[in-house]
Amino acid sequence: MNWRAVGTIYAKELRDLLRDRRTLVSTIVIPTFIMPALMLVVVKTASTIVSKARAEIPRIMVIGGDDSPGIRAELEKTGKFRLERASGDWKSLISNKRVRAAVEIPAGFERALGSGSAPAITLYDYQGELKSGLASEQLRTFFTGLRSRATDKLLAERGLPASIARPFEVTQKNVAPPEKVGGNLLGGFVPYFLIFLCLTGAMYPAMDLTAGEKERGTMETLLCCPASRTAIVLGKFLTVVTGSLASVAFSLISLVFSLLMIGSTIGAATKGMGPAGEMTPTIDPLGILGVLAMVLPIAVLFSAVVFAVCLFAKSAKEAQSYVTPLVFVIIIPCGIGLLPGIDLNLHLAFVPIANVSLVCKEMLSGVWHWGYIAVIFGSTALYAAAALALAVAMFKREGVIFRT
Amino acid sequence: MIEATLLTKVFHDKKRGEIRGADGVSFRVEPGRIYGLLGANGAGKTTTLRMLATLLKPTSGTAIVAGYDVVREPDKVRASVGFLAASTALYGRLTAREMITYFGRLNGLDEPSLRARVRLLADELDMYDFLDRRCEKLSTGMKQKTSIARTLVHDPQVMIFDEPTVGLDVMTARSIVRFVRECRARGKTVIYSTHVMSEAEKLCDVIGIIHEGALKAEGTVAQLKARTGETDLEECFVKLACPGEAN
Numbered sequence: 001m002n003w004r005a006v007g008t009i010y011a012k013e014l015r016d017l018l019r020d021r022r023t024l025v026s027t028i029v030i031p032t033f034i035m036p037a038l039m040l041v042v043v044k045t046a047s048t049i050v051s052k053a054r055a056e057i058p059r060i061m062v063i064g065g066d067d068s069p070g071i072r073a074e075l076e077k078t079g080k081f082r083l084e085r086a087s088g089d090w091k092s093l094i095s096n097k098r099v100r101a102a103v104e105i106p107a108g109f110e111r112a113l114g115s116g117s118a119p120a121i122t123l124y125d126y127q128g129e130l131k132s133g134l135a136s137e138q139l140r141t142f143f144t145g146l147r148s149r150a151t152d153k154l155l156a157e158r159g160l161p162a163s164i165a166r167p168f169e170v171t172q173k174n175v176a177p178p179e180k181v182g183g184n185l186l187g188g189f190v191p192y193f194l195i196f197l198c199l200t201g202a203m204y205p206a207m208d209l210t211a212g213e214k215e216r217g218t219m220e221t222l223l224c225c226p227a228s229r230t231a232i233v234l235g236k237f238l239t240v241v242t243g244s245l246a247s248v249a250f251s252l253i254s255l256v257f258s259l260l261m262i263g264s265t266i267g268a269a270t271k272g273m274g275p276a277g278e279m280t281p282t283i284d285p286l287g288i289l290g291v292l293a294m295v296l297p298i299a300v301l302f303s304a305v306v307f308a309v310c311l312f313a314k315s316a317k318e319a320q321s322y323v324t325p326l327v328f329v330i331i332i333p334c335g336i337g338l339l340p341g342i343d344l345n346l347h348l349a350f351v352p353i354a355n356v357s358l359v360c361k362e363m364l365s366g367v368w369h370w371g372y373i374a375v376i377f378g379s380t381a382l383y384a385a386a387a388l389a390l391a392v393a394m395f396k397r398e399g400v401i402f403r404t
Numbered sequence: 405m406i407e408a409t410l411l412t413k414v415f416h417d418k419k420r421g422e423i424r425g426a427d428g429v430s431f432r433v434e435p436g437r438i439y440g441l442l443g444a445n446g447a448g449k450t451t452t453l454r455m456l457a458t459l460l461k462p463t464s465g466t467a468i469v470a471g472y473d474v475v476r477e478p479d480k481v482r483a484s485v486g487f488l489a490a491s492t493a494l495y496g497r498l499t500a501r502e503m504i505t506y507f508g509r510l511n512g513l514d515e516p517s518l519r520a521r522v523r524l525l526a527d528e529l530d531m532y533d534f535l536d537r538r539c540e541k542l543s544t545g546m547k548q549k550t551s552i553a554r555t556l557v558h559d560p561q562v563m564i565f566d567e568p569t570v571g572l573d574v575m576t577a578r579s580i581v582r583f584v585r586e587c588r589a590r591g592k593t594v595i596y597s598t599h600v601m602s603e604a605e606k607l608c609d610v611i612g613i614i615h616e617g618a619l620k621a622e623g624t625v626a627q628l629k630a631r632t633g634e635t636d637l638e639e640c641f642v643k644l645a646c647p648g649e650a651n
Contacts, residue, residue: 008509012498019497217493221554223459224492225510226483398460 001234005227009235014242017205026204027243031197031251036258049130057082058100058135061090065105074146080138094126100135101125103143116154190255191360194248194295195334195353201247202240202303203323209236210311211319219401233307233395237388240307244299252288290363294356294373297380301352302330304387308394314403337361349375352383405593406433406456406562410465413451413617425451427617428465433593433610435561438584440608441597442641448617449597450489453566456595457487470561470593483511486555489566496540500531500550503539504557511558518557525553545576552583563587565596569603581607601637615645 017023061084065072075081084099093099102124112118121143125136152162213219222232306323313319330353336342337357344358355376362369394400413425426448433439441449454460456467458478467474470484494503501522508518526535529549534542539550555563565584569577584607587594598604604611605625613621613628621628621644625637632640 004512005510008506012495012502012506015502016495016497216496217491218495220459220489221492221494224457224482224485224487224555225507226479226512227510228479402460 005231006235010238013239027201027247031247032254036254053131061102063104068110100132191357197247198299199302202244202306205240205243206306206310207319211313212316215315240303287364291360301384308391408467412464414463424617435593436591437609438594440604440611442604443614447614486560486563488555490570494539501535504553508557562593613644
């Protein structure tokens with residue numbers, strides 16, 4: 001193998017690609033700016049909507065309860081609700097979002113409350129609708145509060161301690177360290193993001209260096225030189241891997257910055273929500289390094305596969321039509337890491353892409369299963385080597401290289 | 405020196421089955437001579453020349469090019485051959501200088517001799533006006549000069565031209581023809597394919613008529629005319645290439 005020729009080809013291809021605006025956009029600009037910006041916009045919008053919904057004083061409707069003026073007054077006094085005049089079509093009003101929720105107070109409720117035999121209260125809401133849910137949640141809080149106070153009063157009247165109705169309290173505390181919570185929250189998302197970028201970063205260079213060259217007639221020129229075909233493939237292939245890794249590197253740097261910004265956004269939105277407020281997404285820097293190491297064989301694998309596929313195509317356009325379905329093929333196993341409740345096992349450790357997605361999620365939440373990590377790194381490297389061998393074999397076939 | 409012995413290339417096509425792109429082609433070209441491969445489109449000119457340049461591997465038969473066997477030592481053959489075809493394009497995003505330098509490096513030239521070589525070629529081909537402009541911005545004539553410099557960067561003994569004047573205007577085509585003659589004057593072995601009779605007549609010392617992958621006749625223009633009793637090379641060509649169809 002003539003490594004000097006490989007180096008010459010690599011240096012030229014890299015320079016050639018860097019002069020192409022389309023490559024710069026697809027491997028550097030998009031990963032650096034667009035993706036994190038998109039993420040930021042989504043998270044920011046979502047948290048704005050949530051906090052807006054929380055800040056809104058919901059319109060609710062009280063059905064019945066004319067003989068329970070005290071309850072009505074108390075509801076109004078909380079300042080958390082805007083009471084609407086009762087009307088018969090409350091169901092459609094809730095559906096139309098004119099009213100967020102309704103509460104039905106049966107006749108004689110207030111009178112019966114003192115005797116401990118009050119009839120049931122019914123809450124009406126539109127399930128799945130955020131603001132309606134929040135309104136009925138607040139109504140529920142109000143009425144459970146009312147019930148506790150009524151219980152305490154009844155017990156006190158009979159000279160019994162309040163603890164008889166609530167012999168113990170239930171409190172909820174989070175034991176996971178902050179990075180574990182952050183890891184679970186973002187751990188599925190970050191590898192998904194990076195694996196996807198590995199592919200998009202390899203796509204454009206691979207198309208340009210194979211089908212693109214055939215189309216422009218430079219492939220024949222290159223084949224006239226004394227460098228062996230293997231040297232040519234390796235030089236080109238290394239360029240594709242560089243594109244893939246550059247995408248990952250650029251996105252990772254900007255991801256860290258955008259995470260810091262998103263962290264403060266989530267922190268602000270979840271303030272005062274009890275345990276959930278502690279979910280500041282911090283990520284273990286060692287986990288990030290682990291993810292980078294696992295992404296390396298994935299970048300080689302994708303580069304080789306995309307290279308081989310594009311090599312077969314006659315034109316960049318044809319290559320594009322082969323690569324686009326590949327995106328979906330890769331996204332599916334990659335998305336397994338995003339599913340809640342799927343844990344790594346020995347079978348899954350051999351499933352390409354899905355295994356990396358899962359182990360990255362673990363590493364980001366501070367769990368290091370060295371056995372699995374070794375199996376996954378090894379198997380992915382093996383798949384990558386096989387794909388590269390396929391690309392080299394294809395490059396040596398006249399039917400492929402002169403397929404015009 | 406080129407010596408082709410029974411060069412045969414069989415392609416497999418799903419619809420048409422087996423196609424003989426070249427069928428037992430044998431010929432010999434001496435240094436300082438221009439051998440013209442004359443044939444219609446699809447006759448097998450490109451296939452034959454690609455086998456000589458080791459871009460394609462012969463199905464059977466072989467050729468010795470500049471002392472090396474195309475089947476056994478393809479890398480050495482490529483290092484001794486300059487291949488110029490209408491289809492060998494330039495890298496649009498490289499400058500003319502980078503293009504020449506790239507192929508010089510791939511041919512194993514060291515940096516000082518490469519610099520000297522680029523200077524020499526730029527002088528000879530009068531390239532200084534556009535040497536540092538990107539190839540995509542060059543005129544057709546400038547592109548041709550750059551391609552010529554690319555084929556000559558390693559000073560090959562053998563030059564292979566595959567219809568190099570296709571699609572060129574008269575002036576650019578003439579400069580190519582002048583360049584081919586110059587290669588002969590410098591003692592290089594030249595093989596030149598074309599389907600233009602006048603070009604073959606003007607340029608070639610020996611003409612081989614190729615049709616349906618096989619070499620049908622060979623000789624100087626005078627010999628071919630004498631053999632067929634025609635005064636026009638086109639009539640000679642038709643008679644020799646497909647005797648049955650001549651009328």
